[in-house]
Amino acid sequence: MGVSLKDVAQRAGVSVKTVSNVVNNYQHVTPGMRARVQQAIDELGYRPNLTARHLRKGRTGIIALAVPEFGNPYFAELAGAVIDAAARHDYTVLVDHTAGLRENELLVSQGFRAHVIDGLILSPIHLETEDLTGRTGAGPLVLLGEREYEAPYDHIAIDNVAAAREAVGHLVALGRRRIAFLGSRTGRERQPAHLRLRGWRQELEAAGLPADDSLVVVTDGYGRADGAHAMAELLDRGAAPDAVFAYNDLIAIGAMRTLAERGLSVPGDVAVVGFDDIEEARYGTVSLTTVSPDKEAIARLAVDSLVAQLKDGAPPSAPRRPRPGHHLAVRESAPAARPGGDR
């Protein structure tokens, strides 16, 4: 099938080592020799077999990024950033999705592609701490996202509680009093609560505003449809919110769709704030105010962590939890507060 080093060596009348030297751009090859070998390479159309090289070197130069789903533009945008960051270290990224299933998260975290990938960046949804503690010899791992783990792995995430508080604080400053939270997870979760929900609660309590369950809507997933249903449920429940803080932008967008259908105006009747700052958020008929995590920083920190582990050949002595930046992108769905309030 393929043309091998040996074929080239034979053709050029040299040893495989010399060809290897040329292919890898090593020093100490006379120009004449190099030219002769290069010619043989061109004539035969030789292409190095990376698989063999990988086997020999014990590494592949490929890292994997596993996200819940591409359907959420946040992860699509993040994937782009990770690919760029990895390219700067000469790594290729294999992008994978777990469909948000714990089973798949477990599989991928335990080295499903052992020896094909050098390391893994995983954004889990359902994975638990105990799923991670049993992990052995499956290569370097970096975690992403809102979940917290008591496991010895680097974890990259913005300060979700603080970001949520800023978002809710912004709504409070607008004079809103009944601020709902859309997108809590269903009860099976062992986690006490989402960090974003916690931030919502803290900020409301600090402001002396109601933060009870009647203002929280649980959703099945994290998509637009979930947001639309959640908003409908909130209204049907008679909660009469004057603002909504959504777990993410997709839920916020779904909620705005329902508000429009019910004849409620944004931000007039209900102000809306999302989370993620996906590009879509800027282009709705009413642009979305949202928490904007620094995706480039997240990607860079994740890749840097992985690359460092790969170089050291060992996990970090102490797990690191860097905090990439974020800011509130203020747009039309919850505009800047004017002196004297918004209404």
Next chain:
Amino acid sequence: MGVSLKDVAQRAGVSVKTVSNVVNNYQHVTPGMRARVQQAIDELGYRPNLTARHLRKGRTGIIALAVPEFGNPYFAELAGAVIDAAARHDYTVLVDHTAGLRENELLVSQGFRAHVIDGLILSPIHLETEDLTGRTGAGPLVLLGEREYEAPYDHIAIDNVAAAREAVGHLVALGRRRIAFLGSRTGRERQPAHLRLRGWRQELEAAGLPADDSLVVVTDGYGRADGAHAMAELLDRGAAPDAVFAYNDLIAIGAMRTLAERGLSVPGDVAVVGFDDIEEARYGTVSLTTVSPDKEAIARLAVDSLVAQLKDGAPPSAPRRPRPGHHLAVRESAPAARPGGDR
């Protein structure tokens, strides 16, 4: 570092062949033997080295999908469909992006990852026929998308001209007379025109409506911002359109944003039709009427083609051009025509 087959064999007191048989679930292994080997595997935490297996078998079970960018949800959604289709054939997908650069498209098409991937599904933007004719021994390739090539490769694409005609025909049936096209490419293109632009022109001419350049806006890219700028340019130009057919949904969404800012109503003043049916199109304040390509079919046909080539060990004798289905998803931005017209 790792535990190898040999280590397991030693531990279990058998030969490597036997361990290999167990690992690969071969027949003809006595249950007792199998149990003993399995125990050794578990004790040592053995995980097969896929790289070595790949080298030996000459294939990796990985296929690559290269799309212009993840930022466009169409490709993100398509990627998900390809991953699912590939999984049904026990293939893993390495998702890559070309950033829409011809240089990258060329690189990837010529076997950048030779021997790491078994085959490639490529969605090109800038690649030319001559870039493909020089391609040798870089593994099976399947092309996706609107561009047409005179090269011996399978190409999967819906009937873009017919789909565009349906979209424009729908606008005509609504009684619209000045129907613009947003998203033509800049002049460098050697292609005479986009298929979608051609469909727009054909349908308008058939209806006896104007189809001149004053109704066509060229864009730099295919994003929301490009659509917003294009719409602004069209209006500033004094074209006074009563409908817009956009190259894709992102451009349509950007255009609707501009229309809203200018105080024009959709579909009252201007009806809008997009192309791709990304989920986002269903959730705007005004949902988008759009051409909906059957993404599952596209993905399935592409993967099937690749898998067939992989099995035969040869490219198809004659290149195939299957036509996955499509339909017009009629929503609020260009609703169904009512008897007697829409206005």
Next chain:
DNA sequence: CTGAAAGCGCTAACAG
């Protein structure tokens, strides 16, 4: 049904 040994294509000692 199981064992021994060859070799996939490449790189890295080690010689020359």
Next chain:
DNA sequence: CTGTTAGCGCTTTCAG
């Protein structure tokens, strides 16, 4: 500066 050779870990004839 270049050639020889031994594996990386696995699968696979070919014997037993």
